Amino acid sequence: MKKITPEKFPAFVSALLGKGPLWAPVADGETVNFTLISDPVQVTLDFYNTTLSPKGVFFPQSEEIIRYTLGKERIESEAVPTDVKPQVVLGVRPCDVRSFEVMDAIFESGGITDPYWKKRRENTAIIGFAFDTVDPADFYNAFGIHAADERGSDLFLVKQGPDFLIKAITKKGEELLSALGLDDASADDEKYYNEKIARGPELKTRTINLEGAPDKLTRAFDSPYWQKAAMACISCGTCTFVCPTCHCFDINDETLFRKGARRRLWDACMFTNFTLEASGHNPRTKVSQRLRQRVSHKFSYYVKNFEVTSCVGCGRCTRSCPVNIDILSVAEGAIKEGEKQ
Amino acid sequence: MGFEPKIQGIACNWCTYTGADLAGTTRLKYPQNLRLVRVMCSSRINPSFIFRAFQLGADGVMVGGCHPGDCHYGTGNMYARRRLAITKKILDFAGMEPERFRVEWISASEGKRFAEVVEELTNTIKELGPQTKFKIEK
Amino acid sequence: MTDAKTIETRLKEEAKKLLESGVVSVVLGYGPGYDEKHPMPFAASTPEEAENLVFNEFCTANMARYIGRYPAGTKLAVAVKGADSRAVIVLIQEGKVKREDLVMLGIPFKGLKDQATGREIDEKTTGATYNPVIYDVLLGDLIREAAPSPYTVLAELQSMGRDERWAFWEKELGKCIRCYACRKACPMCYCDPCFVDQTRPQWADKSPNIQGNLMYHLTRFYHLAGRCVDCGECSRACPVNIPLYLFHKEVARECEEMFKQKAGMDINDKPVMVDFKVEDSNDILE
Numbered sequence: 001m002k003k004i005t006p007e008k009f010p011a012f013v014s015a016l017l018g019k020g021p022l023w024a025p026v027a028d029g030e031t032v033n034f035t036l037i038s039d040p041v042q043v044t045l046d047f048y049n050t051t052l053s054p055k056g057v058f059f060p061q062s063e064e065i066i067r068y069t070l071g072k073e074r075i076e077s078e079a080v081p082t083d084v085k086p087q088v089v090l091g092v093r094p095c096d097v098r099s100f101e102v103m104d105a106i107f108e109s110g111g112i113t114d115p116y117w118k119k120r121r122e123n124t125a126i127i128g129f130a131f132d133t134v135d136p137a138d139f140y141n142a143f144g145i146h147a148a149d150e151r152g153s154d155l156f157l158v159k160q161g162p163d164f165l166i167k168a169i170t171k172k173g174e175e176l177l178s179a180l181g182l183d184d185a186s187a188d189d190e191k192y193y194n195e196k197i198a199r200g201p202e203l204k205t206r207t208i209n210l211e212g213a214p215d216k217l218t219r220a221f222d223s224p225y226w227q228k229a230a231m232a233c234i235s236c237g238t239c240t241f242v243c244p245t246c247h248c249f250d251i252n253d254e255t256l257f258r259k260g261a262r263r264r265l266w267d268a269c270m271f272t273n274f275t276l277e278a279s280g281h282n283p284r285t286k287v288s289q290r291l292r293q294r295v296s297h298k299f300s301y302y303v304k305n306f307e308v309t310s311c312v313g314c315g316r317c318t319r320s321c322p323v324n325i326d327i328l329s330v331a332e333g334a335i336k337e338g339e340k341q
Numbered sequence: 342m343g344f345e346p347k348i349q350g351i352a353c354n355w356c357t358y359t360g361a362d363l364a365g366t367t368r369l370k371y372p373q374n375l376r377l378v379r380v381m382c383s384s385r386i387n388p389s390f391i392f393r394a395f396q397l398g399a400d401g402v403m404v405g406g407c408h409p410g411d412c413h414y415g416t417g418n419m420y421a422r423r424r425l426a427i428t429k430k431i432l433d434f435a436g437m438e439p440e441r442f443r444v445e446w447i448s449a450s451e452g453k454r455f456a457e458v459v460e461e462l463t464n465t466i467k468e469l470g471p472q473t474k475f476k477i478e479k
Numbered sequence: 480m481t482d483a484k485t486i487e488t489r490l491k492e493e494a495k496k497l498l499e500s501g502v503v504s505v506v507l508g509y510g511p512g513y514d515e516k517h518p519m520p521f522a523a524s525t526p527e528e529a530e531n532l533v534f535n536e537f538c539t540a541n542m543a544r545y546i547g548r549y550p551a552g553t554k555l556a557v558a559v560k561g562a563d564s565r566a567v568i569v570l571i572q573e574g575k576v577k578r579e580d581l582v583m584l585g586i587p588f589k590g591l592k593d594q595a596t597g598r599e600i601d602e603k604t605t606g607a608t609y610n611p612v613i614y615d616v617l618l619g620d621l622i623r624e625a626a627p628s629p630y631t632v633l634a635e636l637q638s639m640g641r642d643e644r645w646a647f648w649e650k651e652l653g654k655c656i657r658c659y660a661c662r663k664a665c666p667m668c669y670c671d672p673c674f675v676d677q678t679r680p681q682w683a684d685k686s687p688n689i690q691g692n693l694m695y696h697l698t699r700f701y702h703l704a705g706r707c708v709d710c711g712e713c714s715r716a717c718p719v720n721i722p723l724y725l726f727h728k729e730v731a732r733e734c735e736e737m738f739k740q741k742a743g744m745d746i747n748d749k750p751v752m753v754d755f756k757v758e759d760s761n762d763i764l765e
Binding site for chain 3: 028029030031033051052061062136137231232234235236237238241242250252254263265268271273318319320322323324325326329
């Protein structure tokens with residue numbers, strides 16, 4: 001275990017930068033988001049959680065897959081190589097670390113592996129960061145995640161007053177830690193760290209009983225509850241974009257005169273035209289249908305397919321929603337409706 | 342080296358385009374940088390055309406129509422005047438040089454004026470240099 | 480000024496009366512969220528549901544944007560603050576709803592607070608008036624104090640040189656993740672299809688890069704010219720805090736200066752961009 005004092009923090013970040021690309025939380029006014037940094041002064045670990053999730057590290061919002069040139073008779077095209085150098089993402093909260101596991105399920109399923117996701121996942125070291133406080137919107141306890149959950153991180157950070165304690169959790173983490181030139185932690189520091197981890201579950205979030213949820217939600221499909229739940233929803237798609245486990249994407253060819261690129265871009269099932277078909281038919285024209293789809297996908301269909309809920313209770317959707325829709329309340333309400341059936 | 346700007350022109354059929362024709366038939370010389378597109382009336386112009394022209398690499402945009410009061414369709418250019426004025430204000434506030442977008446009322450008999458305006462605009466834009474703020478690079 | 484609690488009580492009373500008598504079938508107002516600082520837009524269809532209506536300083540949503548969801552001819556009651564009432568007027572001017580199908584419950588209020596920060600946000604939401612511009616029932620006393628000018632907040636941007644202003648917008652609009660929350664939060668964005676969803680022609684690429692973002696936002700600023708009522712919802716909806724209201728205010732200021740008319744003030748006005756005056760000066764093109 002190592003210790004990083006505030007004076008030694010810039011050197012810690014510089015050492016990480018020396019190993020390869022580094023993603024870290026950067027503040028811009030009141031918004032904090034994971035960004036590729038070049039200077040230790042950009043980094044802040046003084047935040048509750050970022051606005052956008054860190055899924056962009058593995059699944060960028062816009063990713064070029066093919067580049068092409070439209071010739072007179074042929075189209076010249078080449079696949080864009082996924083050039084990933086070993087990289088580090090620093091300051092990921094336990095719920096977000098778990099989200100990567102949840103996404104692994106779909107990016108490698110049915111015998112098909114998403115090469116872009118996989119390459120990035122293999123080449124990234126994750127430095128997790130324990131929570132010290134709880135936001136009322138969070139409910140990650142419902143998924144067996146606690147505030148100081150080390151699971152999934154390669155290295156894990158715990159705050160002790162102004163200092164940080166950092167411990168290697170995996171072999172990848174050990175290799176990285178030994179190369180950073182940090183000061184050793186004392187025996188007392190280790191005791192503090194271990195206690196923090198052990199007492200993580202005591203920092204309680206809201207929670208929900210998800211037992212039998214997949215079937216209950218299916219039974220609630222035709223309930224008029226969804227109209228009430230979706231009344232305020234404006235179908236903006238913000239919840240989907242900030243969510244660490246939402247993964248729908250669209251493929252678009254973006255051409256300028258004769259040159260262009262085929263890109264994979266984030267899409268959102270909450271968008272009105274998400275299910276618009278080439279025929280002009282749209283099976284989900286009503287916002288209640290789309291909200292039902294999103295909640296059912298996360299809490300029912302994904303569970304049936306991959307045995308894990310596509311949600312980690314990070315609270316981002318609730319915090320960013322322009323009309324304050326709380327996904328926990330919606331899921332609870334729908335489950336109750338399903339119990340009535 | 343000499344930077345040769347690409348200037349997008351949109352002209353209404355009845356006045357400005359005819360004026361441009363007149364400049365041609367009277368053998369007036371003016372810079373070749375203008376690429377002229379004909380519309381039936383200046384009110385057909387969607388301000389998105391202006392933004393899009395800059396996105397596609399135009400260094401300048403010129404819109405020409407009939408003098409207000411003389412629109413072939415009566416009042417089309419009156420609407421266009423308001424729309425293009427707002428477009429200009431938006432470009433200015435966003436930080437685009439306002440000299441790059443010019444609106445002129447040029448009638449069918451003003452061939453000379455057409456040539457003069459194009460010459461002026463081309464020289465102004467040559468001095469401003471290539472437009473890079475809105476241009477999409479692929 | 481009548482306090483929020485009293486307004487809330489009156490809102491519930493009026494809503495129950497209107498629903499019981501069948502004058503309206505839906506009352507659009509505010510309801511409870513996951514805590515007191517986060518109320519939600521709420522539609523009550525029965526007197527029992529009307530008991531859930533709330534009003535406090537965090538009720539910033541513009542309820543005018545839900546009017547279009549109901550079939551034409553539905554009798555609606557809408558709780559409207561200053562800017563919201565202007566939005567309703569614009570919708571009436573544009574033929575999206577008929578005046579006789581609405582009962583407007585006017586809420587004069589000063590001191591709205593941003594839900595995320597708790598700070599007062601009047602410069603983002605005055606619509607230059609604390610009082611509703613049109614109403615059928617008043618739920619509080621009209622406020623005598625004049626609202627501050629909606630344009631003083633533009634001073635900094637106006638004093639910047641062109642390149643500095645460009646750097647500002649390049650940075651701000653560069654943050655955009657194209658979630659389109661701004662468009663959906665706006666009561667005036669009801670076009671189907673929206674230009675940004677069209678593929679023939681495709682006006683803007685879907686990727687969130689500065690050029691595509693510029694095309695989307697500048698066109699949207701243009702589409703709102705003479706229609707934006709300065710309610711600030713777009714900027715509050717933005718997950719990455721882009722100050723869109725600054726640009727909308729500037730466009731509104733130009734419209735007011737050039738065409739001598741403000742959006743949504745008089746139900747008999749024609750919106751400035753579908754109108755012209757022979758006296759319009761050519762100087763506006765300078």
